[in-house]
Amino acid sequence: MGRILLAVFLMALVSYLPRVLPMIFLRKRIQSPFFQSFLSYVPYAVLGAMTFPAILYATGDTASALVGLSVALLLAFYEKGLMTVAICAVLAVYVFQFFTL
Amino acid sequence: MQAPLFFSRTRTKIRFTEDFRLGFRHGLPIALGYIPVSFAFGLLAVKGGLPAWVATLISLTNLTSAGQFAGTNLILAGASLLEITFTTLIINLRYLLMSLSLAQKLAPDLTLVQRTMLAFGITDETFTVAALEKTEITFSYMLGLIVGPYVGWGTGTLLGGIVCTLLPPTLQNALGITLYAMFIALVLPPAKKSRSILLVVAVAALVSSILTWLPVFRFLSAGWRITIVTIIACLFGAKFFPNGSHQQ
Numbered sequence: 239m240g241r242i243l244l245a246v247f248l249m250a251l252v253s254y255l256p257r258v259l260p261m262i263f264l265r266k267r268i269q270s271p272f273f274q275s276f277l278s279y280v281p282y283a284v285l286g287a288m289t290f291p292a293i294l295y296a297t298g299d300t301a302s303a304l305v306g307l308s309v310a311l312l313l314a315f316y317e318k319g320l321m322t323v324a325i326c327a328v329l330a331v332y333v334f335q336f337f338t339l
Numbered sequence: 340m341q342a343p344l345f346f347s348r349t350r351t352k353i354r355f356t357e358d359f360r361l362g363f364r365h366g367l368p369i370a371l372g373y374i375p376v377s378f379a380f381g382l383l384a385v386k387g388g389l390p391a392w393v394a395t396l397i398s399l400t401n402l403t404s405a406g407q408f409a410g411t412n413l414i415l416a417g418a419s420l421l422e423i424t425f426t427t428l429i430i431n432l433r434y435l436l437m438s439l440s441l442a443q444k445l446a447p448d449l450t451l452v453q454r455t456m457l458a459f460g461i462t463d464e465t466f467t468v469a470a471l472e473k474t475e476i477t478f479s480y481m482l483g484l485i486v487g488p489y490v491g492w493g494t495g496t497l498l499g500g501i502v503c504t505l506l507p508p509t510l511q512n513a514l515g516i517t518l519y520a521m522f523i524a525l526v527l528p529p530a531k532k533s534r535s536i537l538l539v540v541a542v543a544a545l546v547s548s549i550l551t552w553l554p555v556f557r558f559l560s561a562g563w564r565i566t567i568v569t570i571i572a573c574l575f576g577a578k579f580f581p582n583g584s585h586q587q
Contacts, residue, residue, distance in 0.1 A: 242393060242414060245423050249410040250400035252428035256435040258458035260442050262451065276577040277440035279539045281467045283572035284433045285526040286543030287565045288405055291551050293519040297512050306516040307523075314527035320372025320464075327520035328375065332513035 297331050301338065306331040355479040362483025369464045369484075370491030372521050377492045379514040380407060381499025386511065387415035391500030398496035402462055402489060404518055405565075406430045432566045436573075437466045446475040453478045460485030467525055535580035543572035 297303045309330040313323045377398055384394035389411070401407045410427040438461055445454070457478065465484050469476050506514075530537040547568045550556045559567070 241420070242389070243396075245410070245414050245420055246393065246397050246400060248420060248424045249397065249406070249427045252424055253401045253403045253406055253431050253434075254459060256428075256431050256433075257438045257461045258455050260435060260438040261454040261458045264439060264442060272577050272581065274443070275581050276573045277436060277443070278470070279536070279573040279576035280433070280436045280440055280569060281463065281470060282526060282529065282536050282539050283543045283569045283576070284437075284565065285463065285467075285522045286540035286572065287547045287568035289519050289522045289526070290544035291548045293516065293523075296515040296519055298515065299512070302512070303516065306513075306520065310516070310520040310523040311527065314524045315531065317528045317531075318524070320368050320521055320524045321375065323524035324372060324375040324517050324520040327516050328513045331516050332510055335509045335512065 299335075299338075302331045302334045305334045354477075358477045358479035359483035362480040362485075363487055364483075365468050366465065366484040366487035369468065370487035372464070372524065373488050373491040374495040374498075375514070375517045376404060376521055377495030378499035378502075379517045380404075380411070381496035381501075382503045382506065382511060382514060383408075383499075384411050384415075384496075385500040385503040387411070389415065389500075391497060391503075394500045395493060395497045399489075399493045402459065402492060403431060403434075404463065404521075408518065426560060429560060429563055430565060433569055434461055436569065437461055437463075441466055441469060441476070444469065444472070444476050445481075446477050449478050457481045457485070460489065462488065463522070464488065464525060471529070535576055535582075538580070539572050539576040542575050543568050546571050 293307050294300050294303045297306060306327045310323050310327040313326055318326075380398065381391065381394045384397070385391050394411075397407055397411060401410075406427050409430050410423055413423045413426060438458060441461060442454075445457075449457075460481065465481075465488060469481060469484060472480075526540055530540050547564060550559055550564045550568065556564075
């Protein structure tokens with residue numbers, strides 16, 4: 239248990255450091271338009287990178303994952319909100335598994 | 340002489356409350372969205388063998404989605420402390436870029452202490468919401484933004500951990516998709532409205548798939564992959580759509 243708690247502490251530390259270091263050391267506005275433009279795309283690039291192709295392995299079965307992906311894409315396209323998209327995707331995957339038994 | 344001082348202090352207090360309330364309102368959808376995801380995390384962690392309170396502790400001290408999942412999986416697999424630390428760090432490197440980006444938007448009068456406090460609350464979702472705000476970010480706004488999601492994240496984890504053994508395996512499998520559903524819900528609406536964002540996301544997805552599936556890149560861990568893909572996709576965006584993600 240002590241080792242686990244140490245791991246948790248280390249995880250917390252390396253989660254916090256990338257967030258806080260730029261705040262401490264890079265306080266002035268960055269002037270370069272290229273770099274500003276670059277930074278503005280970061281959230282979208284990161285989300286794209288983290289979702290594909292990892293989502294295909296998220297449920298233990300590619301077929302059900304594709305179902306979840308499709309439902310999520312559809313609902314998100316109609317801007318249904320975080321909670322709705324998440325819950326409906328989960329339900330779709332859950333129900334789909336009964337069709338493959 | 341005293342009257343103007345009184346009014347300006349009151350005005351500052353009012354602005355603090357207003358900003359906080361606005362931030363809190365903006366944070367509520369994130370908080371609600373976090374509940375299924377943190378629930379899934381708590382559930383998977385406890386299913387793997389961790390006590391529910393440890394899973395909750397992880398959520399309250401880390402407040403990251405992808406990094407927590409990865410780090411916790413490694414803990415459950417008995418990996419070395421070095422590997423757990425290093426992998427979590429690499430996966431979280433993107434926060435470096437986000438923090439850098441967000442720091443540009445913060446009101447200039449924030450103190451160092453305030454900045455270090457707010458830094459803890461930078462997540463994919465709070466960052467996206469704050470980044471999309473049209474004005475400068477004040478301390479009280481960001482604080483309000485962070486509070487709801489933080490409580491939601493911790494509470495959801497605890498609930499998921501406690502409820503774990505009561506749910507059937509099919510439902511537990513289905514909950515694995517929650518994190519990704521949330522990512523999609525975040526990225527699709529802006530991508531609909533802006534071609535540059537859509538293309539950056541598409542490039543990221545494409546390069547990410549290449550780096551995952553081509554055997555020559557198999558040695559890359561998830562954390563490195565995400566960082567490399569982010570840099571490539573952002574370079575693409577900055578080069579071909581130089582006005583940034585704020586314009587069409």
